Amino acid sequence: MPGAIPEQVNPEQQRAITHGSGPLLIIAGAGTGKTTVVTERIAHLIMDEHIPSDNILALTFTDKAAGEMQERAEKILPYGYVDLWVMTFHGFGQRLLERHALDIGLSNDFRLLSQTDQWLLIREHLDEFELDYYRPLGNPTKFISTLVKHFSRLKDEDISPEEYVKHAKALGKGKTKKSAEDRAEADRILELAQAYAKYNQLLLDNNALDFGDLILYTLRLLRERPAILKHYQHQFQYVLVDEFQDTNWAQYELIKRLAAPRNNLTVVGDDDQSIYKFRGASVSNILDFKKDFPEAEIIVLTKNYRTRQSILDLAHRFIQENNPDRLEVQVGDLGGLAISKELRAQREGVGEIGVIHVDTQEAEARGVADQIEKIRTSNPERKWDDFCILVRANDHAQTFIAEFERRGFPFTFYAARGLFAKPLVIDVLSYLRLLDNYHESSALYRVLTMPIWGIPHTDIVELTHAAKKKTRSLFEQLDHLDEAHLSDEGRAGVAKLLPLLTAHSKAAQTEPVGEVMLRFLNDSGYLKDLTKDESLATQQQAAVLRQLFKVVETFRRGERPATVRAFLQYIEHVTESGDAGALERDLEAGPETIKIMTVHSAKGLEFPYVFIGHLVEQRFPGQNRPDPIPVPDALVRERLPSGDAHLQEERRLMYVAITRARDGVFFSLAEDYGGTRRKKPSPFMYELKLVQPPVKAEKKLPLPIREYRSSPVQAAEAAVYNAREKHFSFTKLSIYNDCPWKYRYAFVLQIPKRGSQALSYGSSMHATLQNFFLLVKARQDANESLPTLTDLLTIYDRSFIDEWYQSKKQKQEYYQRGKKSLTVWYDQTMARLPNVLKLEQVFNLKIDEFVINGAIDRIDQIGIHERTKKPIVKIVDYKTGKLKDKFEKDDKYQLLIYTLAVRDPNILDGQVKELEYYFLDENEVRSMEPTEKDATATLDWIRTTVAGIQRGDFRATPNEMLCKFCDYREICDYRAI
Structure with missing residues (x-):
């Protein structure tokens, strides 16, 4: 039927829609209507060219994009159709394999595995x-x-x-x-x-396949079964691919085979928006399309219907920094017609471009909020969802979230992951852990803090302190409430909780985990409290709860019992894998809010005003993290760019961020993001010419210590703690520097933690060496022969702690590892027996008004000072962890604290010549010689750290690596995983 093409398409779009046979490359810049072109081309082929709907294959990358494309096509087509093959690459592969897997020896009822x-x-x-x-x-x-x-x-x-x-x-x-x-x-x-x-x-x-298999085995099917390949080549007279720049090598190989020999292949993409290299996307595919299909027509869509011209000009000047590895340059190099990708705005008016450059990240968030208020004041018609904050990484959003919460701005943070870190999910999982094991004190602490019980926080602090004092679990302490001096509200809350624990523990023995969760949510009043109003917070909490039950459903589909214990083990393994829990994202659902998301998440979206945050070095562009295990070069099939591939991808990411804006784009950055050094502006800010390059190197100045005001709850905890604790250790100081919030859990609230195989093994090795040297000294004093290797291994057998290992096999592996290490250690040590002065030397070092205590593994005497007659010593600390090539800051501080103790006249009054870490598993040494400068720096570090503790400054400092191995990650609201 003629007349299918709407009148509002521009001439370039019409050429693309009505293109006849042969390959076609549509270069569709941001906001140029590429989805319209693809869907209108499908309608044209069906209605004007009379191509049956099931003879057209249209592929894209997400289910959402495929659904939108199919929905648009359905609206355009005036009548029904047989079958419209509009789907994702993986959906297409799955469909073919479900039909033909038997033809290559696979089952066609396979189970599809996620990455987790x-x-x-x-x-x-x-x-x-x-x-x-x-x-x-x-x-x-x-x-x-x-x-x-x-x-x-x-x-x-x-x-x-x-x-x-x-x-x-x-x-x-x-x-x-x-x-x-x-x-x-x-x-x-x-x-x-x-x-x-x-x-x-x-x-x-x-009987399982992963997502890569859906393409790999489909390719194998088409290669090994020519009749099947011929069938689909005949069926699919036209193949269309959207977001072609995001295809990987295997996907491109698949569509080339399907399109042959007609080569009626239409690909739509923009090399400047290729930002998914981490998913395997190969920008070389779109760059090589003209080489693979020399006869291909190229149509460039440059009329932009989204963004003001000044913003487009800024973006285009910036992305040319990626030349010559851009299609705009490469097509000309192939001898083709010169093309221009410079976008021309179809909306009149000048776009607003602004820079917010301030001192601190808190001021950056305030500056962004101020600008939003300013725009809304000048134009009251502006809605909250006209504004979007874009960040390079999820954790960069936190200061903006905190500022919007402070001002009462409605916002939605669209993180793709992080379900398991949501407070509601932590609450539910903590309750389940408590049902599985009453003596899980960290879980009980979390449960007690739930508002539904009405237990004052000061009561919880008293309970945890009393439990620690009496060496009880927190649950055992609930049977001795009189000792903790609880308030009436606290007693009432405990009285409400205990019967539920009894009833739900019984249910957990027989009922599926989903039923137990519902019992808790309903019986406790948690669900009623959660849904008490129709606020934005209630809607967001309800969405989180839905997603948690989706996790339960996924768990129940596996071949495992659906018990509480099995579910908790499943969650433990899922989080151990690095999966933080998927979060749904629907920008059109719910009330209007400011949107906060990563740039990757914003691909394909648009907003009147966009703010791009944290534009400083090492944040945007992000640090280059190459594949930990790269594919060998000899096997890589894609063509690599001549320039810095990582920096080019980051530049494309910035280009995508800028081109999300319709009316205004603001770039924000600060100099202080919490470290000891001021941050320089992102190199992109210089390329954008939004900041001036420095005339000379900036002098690094120490940053002032920020004022911190503790909350009433933390102040109460700190008061209890500070009144009773006067001693510190290196471990305490180190934990505080890692994360003050972790310190709060461990030493203020004193929540017990689980043991670990690493701790059991390390303690075993330390005890073995201590007892061995005691035996050496005893035999030397008695003029007897020195201990043999058999003696050492006998001591090891006696000292080996067989607790907290994950399996008998792991315990045996650790045991054999220690035995092997000790055998090598014995040969090396007995060949040159050290003069051991002290073993496990306990010390209490007075500094100002506090005491640092600890124990030194070994102190060897290596000489005597001629004048003072003081012993000259070497401090030795045993390590069973991973060998380090150099001393980290914490490594130095530990040994330097020992140095201060040994030098103290009231402890040993010795002169420390050498500090040594002995890595037992590798039998290698890392050593250093302490200096006065080191000693001064250590004292400063100790005093600064203790001052923070005494102020009650227990703010969280989440870090993905540290959070991953934190003993309290399961109950922490601030964890980074």
């Missing part, structure tokens, strides 16, 4: 992998996530296990002639290749 499911599968079968390099004994699961990502990248590149193993074995040929380094590298690659093969076999054994 992949992690869980490998963890469950970890003992079947012959891993050495990638299975550290102290943390066997450390590299699972890295391996999963590596396997995914291999599939992005269409690399089969057989090809990888063949490559690895080729590297290993002639190993005897290679250097030790080359042999080790060949062994590492072979270990990876065999692990990849084992992983794929596990998938098949468990």
Whole structure:
């Protein structure tokens, strides 16, 4: 039917819509109506060219994009259709494999695994992998996530296990002639290749596929079964691909095969908006399209219907920094017609461009909020959802969130992950942990703090202190309320809680976890309190609860019992895998709010006003974090850019951020983000010419200590703590510097923590060496022969702590590891027996009005000072952790505190010549010589840290790496994972 094309399309769009046969590359810049072009082209082919709807294949990248495209097409088409193949790449692969998997020896009722499911599968079968390099004994699961990502990248590149193993074995040929380094590298690659093969076999054994398999096996199907390939080549007369710049190598290979031999292939994309390299996207695909299809027509859409011209000009000047690795340049280099991607605004008026450059990150958030208020005041018609805050990483959003909360601005933070860190989810999981084990004190502490019980926080502080004092669990302390001097409100709250715990614990033995969760939410009044009004907060909490129950449903679909205990173990493994819990995101649902999200999340969206935050060095552009396990260069199929690939991708990310704005874009940055050094502006701010380059190097000035006012709750806790605690240790000081909030849990609230295999093993080794040297001294004093290796290993057997290991196998591995290390240690030590002066030397070092206490593993005398006759000593501290190449700040402070103690006249009055860490597992030493400058710096560090503790300054400082291994991560609202 003629007349399907609407009158409002521009000439370039009409050319693209009505393009005839042959390949077509549509370069669609930001805001140029590419979705309209794709959907109108589908309608044109069906209505004007009379192509049956099931003979057109349209592929995109997200279910949402595919749904929108299908919905638009349905509105355009005036009548029904047989079957519209509009779907994601993975959806297409799944559809073909469900039809034809049997043709390549696969089951067609396979189970599709998420990335977390992949992690869980490998963890469950970890003992079947012959891993050495990638299975550290102290943390066997450390590299699972890295391996999963590596396997995914291999599939992005269409690399089969057989090809990888063949490559690895080729590297290993002639190993005897290679250097030790080359042999080790060949062994590492072979270990990876065999692990990849084992992983794929596990998938098949468990009737499962991962998302990469959906493309990999579809390619295999089309390669190995020519009749099936011919069938789909005949069926799909036209193939359209949206967001072509986001395809990986395997996906591009798939569409080339399907489109042949007609090559009626239309791809739509923009190389300047390729921002998903971390997902395997290959910008080289769109750059190489003209090489692969020399006859392809190129149509450039440059009429922008979104953004004001001044903003477009700024973005275009900026992105040219990526030349020559841009399509605009490369098409001309191929001898084609010169093209221009400079966008031309179709909306009149000048866009607003502003810079908010202030001293602190708190001032940055205030500046952004002030600007929003200013715009709303000058134009009352502006709604809250006309504003969007874009950040490079989720944790950069926190200061904006805090400022908006302070001012009462309605906002929604669209984080893609972080469900398990939501307070509601932590509450529910803590209650379940308590049902599984009453003596889980950290879980009970969290439950007691829930407002539904009405227990004053001062009562909870008293309970935790009394439990610690009497060496009881927190639950046991609830049977001795008189000792804690609780208020009437506190007693009433405990009386309400205890019967529910009894009833729900009984239910947890027989009922599915979802039913137990509902019992708690209803019986306690938590759900009623949660839904008491129709506020934005209530809607957000309800969404979180829905998503938690989706996690329960996912758990129940697995082949496992649906008990509370099994669910808690599942959640533990999921979080161990690095999965923080998916969060739903629907920008159109709910009341109007300011939107806060990452730039990656904003792709495809637009807002009248955009604020891009934290524009300083090492934040935006983000730091380059290359693949921990890169695909070997010899196997990589994509063409790499000539410039800095990471910086180019970050620049494209900034381009995407700028082009989300319709009327105004503001760039914000500060000099102080909490570290000891002032931050320089992002190099992008110089490229954008929004700040002037410095004339000379900026002098680094120490930052002032910010004023901190504790909350009444924290002040009450601090008062209880400070009144009773006068002593500190290096461990306490180190924990406080890592995160004051963790210090609060450990030493103010004194919440008990679980043991660990690393602690058991370390204590075993320390006790063994202490007892061995005591035996050495005893035999020396008695003029007897020195202890033998058998004596040492006997002491080890007696000292070995067999608690907190995850399995018998792990316990045996640790035991054998210690035995092997001690054997080497014995040979090295007895060949040159040290003159041990002190073992486990306890000290109490008075500094100002407080005391630092501790114990030094070993002090060796290496001489006597000629004049003072004081002993000259070496301090030795044993380590069973990972070998470090150099001293970190904390490492130095620990040994330097020992130095201050040994030098104290009231302790040893010795002269410290050398400080040594002895890494027992590697039997290697790292040493340093202390200086007076070191001693002064250590005293300053101690005083500053103690001052923060005594002020009650227990603010949280979340850090992904530290939070991952924190004993209190399961109950912490501020965790970064």
